[in-house]
Amino acid sequence: MSVVECIRVLRVPSPLVRPFVTAVRRTDHLEVVLVELIDAEGRSGWGEAATSWRVTGESPQSVAAAVAGPLAEVVLGRDAADPDLASLLTRAVWGNAAARSAVECALADLAAQQRGLPLVADLSPESAVNNSSRTSRIRTDMTLSAGEPSEMAALSEEHVAAGFGCLKIKASAAHDTIAGLRAVRSTVGSDITLRVDANQAWDAETAIRVIRAAEDAGLGLELVEQPVAAHALAALAAVTSAVDTPIMADESVRTAHDVRMIADRGAADLVNLKLAKTGGLAEALAAAEAAQAAGLGIVIGCMMESHVGVSAAAHLAAAVAPGVVHDLDAGFWLRSSPVAGGVALSGDELDLGSCTGLGITALAPDARPEILVDLSARSEVRA
Numbered sequence: 001m002s003v004v005e006c007i008r009v010l011r012v013p014s015p016l017v018r019p020f021v022t023a024v025r026r027t028d029h030l031e032v033v034l035v036e037l038i039d040a041e042g043r044s045g046w047g048e049a050a051t052s053w054r055v056t057g058e059s060p061q062s063v064a065a066a067v068a069g070p071l072a073e074v075v076l077g078r079d080a081a082d083p084d085l086a087s088l089l090t091r092a093v094w095g096n097a098a099a100r101s102a103v104e105c106a107l108a109d110l111a112a113q114q115r116g117l118p119l120v121a122d123l124s125p126e127s128a129v130n131n132s133s134r135t136s137r138i139r140t141d142m143t144l145s146a147g148e149p150s151e152m153a154a155l156s157e158e159h160v161a162a163g164f165g166c167l168k169i170k171a172s173a174a175h176d177t178i179a180g181l182r183a184v185r186s187t188v189g190s191d192i193t194l195r196v197d198a199n200q201a202w203d204a205e206t207a208i209r210v211i212r213a214a215e216d217a218g219l220g221l222e223l224v225e226q227p228v229a230a231h232a233l234a235a236l237a238a239v240t241s242a243v244d245t246p247i248m249a250d251e252s253v254r255t256a257h258d259v260r261m262i263a264d265r266g267a268a269d270l271v272n273l274k275l276a277k278t279g280g281l282a283e284a285l286a287a288a289e290a291a292q293a294a295g296l297g298i299v300i301g302c303m304m305e306s307h308v309g310v311s312a313a314a315h316l317a318a319a320v321a322p323g324v325v326h327d328l329d330a331g332f333w334l335r336s337s338p339v340a341g342g343v344a345l346s347g348d349e350l351d352l353g354s355c356t357g358l359g360i361t362a363l364a365p366d367a368r369p370e371i372l373v374d375l376s377a378r379s380e381v382r383a
């Protein structure tokens, strides 16, 4: 046992490979928000909070406030491996799932390091007896934004040349989805897997029309993600029953409870589980278990985040669904990792490596962190 002595929140601006452009903003870098926990023996455990007002409802400042207040109170001076900590974090603060996830992942990283095991081993105890058969490589799709068909075709060619075998195409109300998909399919050929993510863009009627048109055109879609609004479970169920293409719920699913609601209503065939939605690994494992029990497929996804958050998600993916092509391409969007170690990216694979914990050893030498929170157990005691 080794107690958590120090907790930090770091903001690390990280340049993107290409500017991220949406209807409302254009940015050329990601504000990576990291939580670092340091134990009494000087080991560091790492976690990441994906922040976006519009997606996670959190910001670097809100993460800093949640960590410096109720979350630090839970973990400082406690054994990182204490099995009660995950539920104590859940009870300490309402919402703030990305902040909770960052702290819980950092604890899990630290606890696995203390035991000398990779994080995946702690997430899949039943296979821990047979370490050699566990996969150390996870495959991911690559996201392609909606755009003009010719642009999408050119980008899809680039991604396939880089080694991606599965492309996730964003649908938008402003673009002709079928025209874009036809252009991509005729460019990449039949061997490449195509998924579509509508991010709630359609109503049920539109979703059924577009998906049936894709089926009639023989576009060979593996799945369509979140065709309708997050809370419109009846509409989601109507789409799922009206089309042959498998439907995956993303925004509709945050917790294990949501997975059971989806399953009870027959609202989707698969679920996309993300740590920034579940608030950490414990709830993600519970959600995965609920999905498996109900016969729903599982894909592990991520937000716009760096190698730190993606590493935790990759260990989770290796534990719960090793053979699936996951949705963990965010690291490929950054010019370089803000940390040394963690998953290594090549082709369409994330290699967990042979590490203890997440395998993150330090901040990258060229990282320029701004320290938002820096608290130690000793200063807490003095206060």
Ligand SMILES: [Mg+2]
Pocket: 197, 199, 225, 226, 250, 251, 272
């Ligand atoms: Mg999605």
